[in-house]
Amino acid sequence: MKLFTSWIAAAACVVSLSSLWAADPPPRNKLILEAGKTPEVVFVDGRITELYINRREPLVTTMPIKVTDNACTTPSNIACDYRTSLILDDLVMIWKANPDPTKVGKLVMAKFSQGGGQPPIEFPLYQQGLVAFSDHGMMPILSANLPNDIFLCKDFTWLPSGTVAAPDTVNLSRWDVEMMMSNPETGLMENRTISMAMDVTLKKNAEGGLEIGKVKKFLVSSQSVINATLWALITKNANGDYCPITIQPNSQAINNAITQYQALPPHYAGYQYGVDEFSNVAKPFFLDENIFNAPGVEFN
Amino acid sequence: MRQASNLIKKIGFVSFALLFTGGCVKKSNEIQEPNPTFGLHTVAFTTSRGSLTPSARLRKLSVHLRGILPVESEYDALDQAIAAKTTDEFFSAKTSEYLKTPEYIGKMMTRLDQLLRMRTTSDLPEALFNPQSSAPPELVNAEDLLYYEILANNLSWDSLLTRKEYMMPDPYGFTGMVYDKDYYQMVVPELLSPMEPGKLNQINYNRIKFSPTDPRIAGIITTGRFFSRYSTTNVNRNRGRASALFRTFLCDDMRAVVTPKPGEDGDLVNQAFPKPVPDANHASVLDDDPHGSDPNCMSCHYKLDPLGRGFLTSGSILSEDTSPGVLTYRRPTGELVSVPGNGLGELAEAIKLQPEYAQCQVMHFWNWFIQGDDPPTVERFAELVKQFDGLGHKTNDFVAFLVNQPEFYRDPNIAPENVTLVQVKNSLQRCTNCHAGVTPSMGKPPIPSFVSMPIGSDADHQKWVKDIVKVLDLAGSGENRTMPPATSAWQPSAEELGQIKKWIASGVRDESGKITIDPKITQGWLQ
Numbered sequence: 001m002k003l004f005t006s007w008i009a010a011a012a013c014v015v016s017l018s019s020l021w022a023a024d025p026p027p028r029n030k031l032i033l034e035a036g037k038t039p040e041v042v043f044v045d046g047r048i049t050e051l052y053i054n055r056r057e058p059l060v061t062t063m064p065i066k067v068t069d070n071a072c073t074t075p076s077n078i079a080c081d082y083r084t085s086l087i088l089d090d091l092v093m094i095w096k097a098n099p100d101p102t103k104v105g106k107l108v109m110a111k112f113s114q115g116g117g118q119p120p121i122e123f124p125l126y127q128q129g130l131v132a133f134s135d136h137g138m139m140p141i142l143s144a145n146l147p148n149d150i151f152l153c154k155d156f157t158w159l160p161s162g163t164v165a166a167p168d169t170v171n172l173s174r175w176d177v178e179m180m181m182s183n184p185e186t187g188l189m190e191n192r193t194i195s196m197a198m199d200v201t202l203k204k205n206a207e208g209g210l211e212i213g214k215v216k217k218f219l220v221s222s223q224s225v226i227n228a229t230l231w232a233l234i235t236k237n238a239n240g241d242y243c244p245i246t247i248q249p250n251s252q253a254i255n256n257a258i259t260q261y262q263a264l265p266p267h268y269a270g271y272q273y274g275v276d277e278f279s280n281v282a283k284p285f286f287l288d289e290n291i292f293n294a295p296g297v298e299f300n
Numbered sequence: 301m302r303q304a305s306n307l308i309k310k311i312g313f314v315s316f317a318l319l320f321t322g323g324c325v326k327k328s329n330e331i332q333e334p335n336p337t338f339g340l341h342t343v344a345f346t347t348s349r350g351s352l353t354p355s356a357r358l359r360k361l362s363v364h365l366r367g368i369l370p371v372e373s374e375y376d377a378l379d380q381a382i383a384a385k386t387t388d389e390f391f392s393a394k395t396s397e398y399l400k401t402p403e404y405i406g407k408m409m410t411r412l413d414q415l416l417r418m419r420t421t422s423d424l425p426e427a428l429f430n431p432q433s434s435a436p437p438e439l440v441n442a443e444d445l446l447y448y449e450i451l452a453n454n455l456s457w458d459s460l461l462t463r464k465e466y467m468m469p470d471p472y473g474f475t476g477m478v479y480d481k482d483y484y485q486m487v488v489p490e491l492l493s494p495m496e497p498g499k500l501n502q503i504n505y506n507r508i509k510f511s512p513t514d515p516r517i518a519g520i521i522t523t524g525r526f527f528s529r530y531s532t533t534n535v536n537r538n539r540g541r542a543s544a545l546f547r548t549f550l551c552d553d554m555r556a557v558v559t560p561k562p563g564e565d566g567d568l569v570n571q572a573f574p575k576p577v578p579d580a581n582h583a584s585v586l587d588d589d590p591h592g593s594d595p596n597c598m599s600c601h602y603k604l605d606p607l608g609r610g611f612l613t614s615g616s617i618l619s620e621d622t623s624p625g626v627l628t629y630r631r632p633t634g635e636l637v638s639v640p641g642n643g644l645g646e647l648a649e650a651i652k653l654q655p656e657y658a659q660c661q662v663m664h665f666w667n668w669f670i671q672g673d674d675p676p677t678v679e680r681f682a683e684l685v686k687q688f689d690g691l692g693h694k695t696n697d698f699v700a701f702l703v704n705q706p707e708f709y710r711d712p713n714i715a716p717e718n719v720t721l722v723q724v725k726n727s728l729q730r731c732t733n734c735h736a737g738v739t740p741s742m743g744k745p746p747i748p749s750f751v752s753m754p755i756g757s758d759a760d761h762q763k764w765v766k767d768i769v770k771v772l773d774l775a776g777s778g779e780n781r782t783m784p785p786a787t788s789a790w791q792p793s794a795e796e797l798g799q800i801k802k803w804i805a806s807g808v809r810d811e812s813g814k815i816t817i818d819p820k821i822t823q824g825w826l827q
Contacts, residue, residue, distance in 0.1 A: 069534075071537075173613055173619065173621055174613065174614075174615050174619065176615040176616070178533055178534060183528075183529065183531065184419075184528055184529075185417070185418050185419050185525070185528065185529040186417075186419070186529070186786075186787070187419075187786070187787035188787075188789065190531070191531075191533045191535075192531040192533065192616075193531055193532050193533055193534075193615045193616055194615070194616050195614075195615035195616040195617050198486055198617075198619065217485070217486065219482070219616075219617065230534055232534050232615070234612065234613065234615075242609075242612045242613060242623055244534070244537070244612070246534050
């Protein structure tokens with residue numbers, strides 16, 4: 001341990017000595033963020049990019065779901081619908097000023113070499129922002145126009161109440177989603193549970209469905225809800241026993257709806273910094289000055 | 301910290317090698333044979349009574365407790381102790397000294413990771429050991445720090461199962477799936493309060509304490525890393541978690557060996573799958589479930605399902621609500637253990653109180669430190685368990701006791717059985733299969749087949765066998781092996797490692813039984 005500490009100290013000494021001889025830092029490309037104005041990156045060579053956004057109206061769509069199991073009872077394959085709403089906005093960095101006039105108004109591309117004879121990696125400065133019902137807590141501005149999601153069933157006997165009609169309220173202690181992903185401890189791919197929401201209250205609505213009311217804690221984005229292979233809802237029956245309920249969502253239907261939704265003609269406009277949570281909570285990855293000063297990265 | 305230990309090992313090795321090349325050969329009170337493999341200090345291993353010589357014992361003590369060799373001055377001190385007839389005192393003091401080192405903690409943490417089948421790559425921050433350290437904080441989490449606190453503070457080994465207190469780094473504590481703060485957010489909401497501006501680059505350690513009777517909390521079980529390692533699914537329904545508890549704390553390997561006796565199935569089914577109160581609308585889900593009647597399935601499910609229910613309220617993070625479960629298993633005598641617990645904390649306490657728990661933990665220590673091909677006799681094992689209990693399960697105290705037992709410093713007896721390539725071929729073929737698809741890095745030779753003798757060529761054969769010894773950690777317990785990679789689906793069993801070790805010790809015999817390397821040389825590599 002002493003040897004290790006000495007080694008660290010020696011390394012630190014070398015670093016500090018070398019800094020004495022270091023030249024002035026090179027000029028940096030600047031990211032300019034001002035409330036109410038469009039964010040810009042001003043490059044040292046005079047080029048300028050700016051952030052644009054394509055805002056879409058909310059998509060309200062219905063996804064078929066199938067209740068396949070309740071550990072406390074035996075519902076068999078009860079078909080329901082799950083009505084959800086979401087917004088998908090596109091955020092892009094485009095050229096505002098460039099010596100090549102054909103590039104102005106076009107998407108900015110980033111490129112860097114991988115070395116070792118590998119082809120360079122090139123990618124656009126583009127990011128899609130998904131906002132859904134689970135974002136009411138973290139992104140109230142962006143999700144303000146999204147109605148609550150609803151379970152719509154003709155038969156609610158899959159719930160512990162056992163009634164065909166929806167009960168007035170249902171409490172879910174957990175709402176998990178299951179996805180195929182890597183186990184960080186073993187590196188092996190496996191089905192894994194991600195707790196999506198905790199302590200969820202469903203309330204009967206005017207349509208006779210169960211609307212998501214109060215949610216104590218959303219833990220992950222609802223994007224994973226859409227793409228999940230399975231949902232597990234944990235609720236209690238009248239005896240106080242926990243009853244896991246298994247639901248298979250059909251993400252195909254919702255993904256088809258999203259594809260059509262995304263195909264609508266875009267209406268890009270300059271993004272006004274600070275107006276919503278894209279400025280902080282759901283900030284696109286390229287709204288970071290370090291990206292534009294990363295060694296070896298070119299922007300074209 | 302384990303990284304730091306490795307660095308220290310490397311530095312130590314370089315110093316060792318430099319001294320050796322300087323031609324300094326230490327004299328010892330023992331009979332010595334030239335043995336260039338070990339560098340400076342030549343160690344005779346066995347006395348005429350079958351015990352290790354004092355210097356070999358020192359070496360073994362150091363390697364088993366710290367993972368590194370003693371330095372030359374320690375051998376000098378040992379010689380002085382032998383001359384002064386204070387050898388026992390020397391080893392007692394040396395054991396205490398080693399148990400306080402970061403290397404000991406690092407080595408034990410690796411053992412714990414392996415016991416729990418976790419990855420073994422995380423490091424402890426240097427600052428934990430040296431407050432003046434300028435080394436950057438590293439990614440650790442509540443589980444790592446639970447290990448650390450048990451080992452650094454000589455806590456009861458039971459803390460691993462039942463502790464209600466955690467230390468976690470802030471803003472770090474990443475477990476590979478969730479952050480500690482996220483994992484505990486439902487039970488300790490204040491953990492999520494934002495950090496003060498200006499302190500974002502400063503690592504802090506949060507300490508959270510729960511009531512000693514909090515039924516939700518259970519040591520290692522209620523950590524984000526454990527939950528992440530043993531993720532539940534709709535099919536699995538926490539049985540993987542329950543299985544890990546049976547395996548780790550009761551040494552139940554979950555093999556389907558217990559078949560309920562005639563007439564007892566009904567009781568077991570009720571233990572495993574309590575029927576909901578029937579009503580007019582619903583029949584029992586068990587009516588169609590083959591698990592409820594198949595004895596082979598039931599021989600595991602009757603244990604896993606009741607214990608798994610203790611996890612029911614928690615998916616990937618810890619719930620604020622408990623879920624009742626039952627610790628159920630059948631003893632070899634046929635006696636059925638059935639202890640209900642409302643929550644993981646109560647279930648962990650129930651596990652701790654079972655006699656199988658202490659026996660299982662002693663067996664872990666035995667395997668780590670004695671590594672006996674010969675398990676202890678029933679009487680000897682009972683003595684060890686009694687000693688474990690007598691020491692209050694204090695971790696380091698029991699380690700100190702164990703490494704001063706005659707089994708620890710007896711002749712390791714790697715005397716060869718005539719194991720030939722035939723017996724290890726399957727294992728080595730797996731290595732060969734995997735390496736066959738790998739392009740060697742620049743400047744490195746291609747990796748040859750390990751199942752053709754000589755390996756590579758006559759000129760390279762010894763080198764490759766030495767490499768096998770090294771990467772499989774055959775000179776140690778196999779715990780520090782670097783191959784196969786941790787991500788490999790195949791990991792050699794203790795039996796497979798033992799066979800490879802014997803194969804090498806007996807002279808790397810080919811399929812006809814012909815010795816390819818002098819066993820005197822290969823046995824030196826294995827020491």
